[in-house]
Amino acid sequence: MLQGISNEAFVLGCSAIGAGIALIAGLGPGIGQGYAAGKGTEAVGRQPEAKGDIMQTMLLGQAVAETTGIYSLVIAIILLFVRPLLAGL
Amino acid sequence: MGIRFLMNGKEIYIHDTVVNSWIIVLLLTIFAIVVNRKLKNASIDEKPTGILHVAEIIVEVLEGLVKSVMGPTRMSFTPYMGTIAIYLICANLFGLLGFTPPTSDYNVTLALAIMTFVMMHFNGIKSNGIMGYLKGFFEPMPFLFPINILGEIATPISLSFRLFGNILSGTIIMALIYSGLNSVSMFITPFAAPVFHAYFDLFSGLIQTLIFVMLTMLNVANKMGDEPSEVIK
Numbered sequence: 001m002l003q004g005i006s007n008e009a010f011v012l013g014c015s016a017i018g019a020g021i022a023l024i025a026g027l028g029p030g031i032g033q034g035y036a037a038g039k040g041t042e043a044v045g046r047q048p049e050a051k052g053d054i055m056q057t058m059l060l061g062q063a064v065a066e067t068t069g070i071y072s073l074v075i076a077i078i079l080l081f082v083r084p085l086l087a088g089l
Numbered sequence: 090m091g092i093r094f095l096m097n098g099k100e101i102y103i104h105d106t107v108v109n110s111w112i113i114v115l116l117l118t119i120f121a122i123v124v125n126r127k128l129k130n131a132s133i134d135e136k137p138t139g140i141l142h143v144a145e146i147i148v149e150v151l152e153g154l155v156k157s158v159m160g161p162t163r164m165s166f167t168p169y170m171g172t173i174a175i176y177l178i179c180a181n182l183f184g185l186l187g188f189t190p191p192t193s194d195y196n197v198t199l200a201l202a203i204m205t206f207v208m209m210h211f212n213g214i215k216s217n218g219i220m221g222y223l224k225g226f227f228e229p230m231p232f233l234f235p236i237n238i239l240g241e242i243a244t245p246i247s248l249s250f251r252l253f254g255n256i257l258s259g260t261i262i263m264a265l266i267y268s269g270l271n272s273v274s275m276f277i278t279p280f281a282a283p284v285f286h287a288y289f290d291l292f293s294g295l296i297q298t299l300i301f302v303m304l305t306m307l308n309v310a311n312k313m314g315d316e317p318s319e320v321i322k
Contacts, residue, residue: 056303063300067247070254077257 011085019079025072032065106194113179113191147175158306160316166309169208173201174302181256181294184263185286190294193257195249202249205305209244213312221314248304255297259289 040058044051078084092103124144131137137145151171152164159166177192184190191197214222226237266285270278 059296060300060303063251063296063304067251070251073254073258074250077254077261 007089008086011089012083015079015083015085019076022072022076022079026069029066029069033062036062036065104194105189106191106197109183109188110180110191110197112188113176113183117175117179147171154302155306158303159310162316163310163313166306170302170306173305174298177201177252177298177301178295181298182290184256184260184290184294190256190260192252193260195253198249198253199245201252201301202245205248205308206245208305209308209312212309213314216313225312244308248301252297252301255293259293263289 036058040054043054047054091105092108094101094103120140124140127139127141128144131141148171151174152167155164155167155170180191180197182190184193210222213225217225226234228237263282263285267278267282270281
């Protein structure tokens with residue numbers, strides 16, 4: 001069916017598509033971090049004297065929310081640069 | 090730049106992140122020795138000057154952080170947290186000097202996360218006793234035991250991947266930006282690149298250091314349980 005495409009090229013192309021699809025997971029952390037930042041802004045507006053504590057808590061929560069995005073990033077990097085699927089040929 | 094050498098007829102390659110890690114450890118050791126020399130000659134009544142002042146600021150910031158997160162009775166963790174914080178700051182900012190940051194190697198971050206993991210469980214057993222430690226796995230309900238075990242395994246994995254992913258993505262994005270800018274014009278690169286360095290190396294590196302140290306402290310303090318209440322007041 002696929003005339004003129006070698007196995008390596010096919011696997012590499014599919015790996016690139018997979019890396020692109022994996023990065024769709026960046027949507028979730030983006031929404032979550034934006035929500036946390038909005039709530040943090042609200043809290044600073046209500047209580048400006050607690051700015052340091054609010055910033056610290058907000059950054060910590062955002063970093064934890066980022067975890068799923070980082071997982072997808074690691075998977076994309078592995079697909080692009082380590083190319084584990086080529087070993088199966 | 091990695092090091093290649095022959096030993097017993099076999100070629101051994103030492104990866105550049107390991108070499109950079111040694112450089113950082115060497116620099117920090119020299120800093121510590123110099124500060125120690127000056128500290129012995131300094132008198133306690135005078136204001137600290139020069140490098141002593143810097144060392145004092147570092148110690149004060151770290152003590153304040155540990156005190157506010159773990160509580161005043163657990164100040165004995167300050168040296169360990171301080172070591173990790175100073176090493177991570179230097180390692181993350183090493184990319185600014187043109188070296189590969191050691192934390193962009195998964196081995197380094199995994200080693201740091203395993204250290205945190207061992208520390209969590211060792212201190213959990215030490216402060217709650219072995220029975221109290223095992224009881225923690227069956228809370229809040231006994232049938233949640235497998236989920237608790239999975240959560241314990243996930244902690245070091247997420248801790249190490251977070252640091253690794255952030256620093257490695259910064260390195261990759263900086264390489265992409267450099268090649269992109271160079272293909273436009275060699276002359277705009279020195280003016281446009283610092284903006285991206287400020288975010289991907291400086292901001293991201295410092296924030297990830299803070300987060301790693303903070304999560305280590307929170308996890309250890311969580312495992313150790315509540316502070317003894319009579320000491321607090």
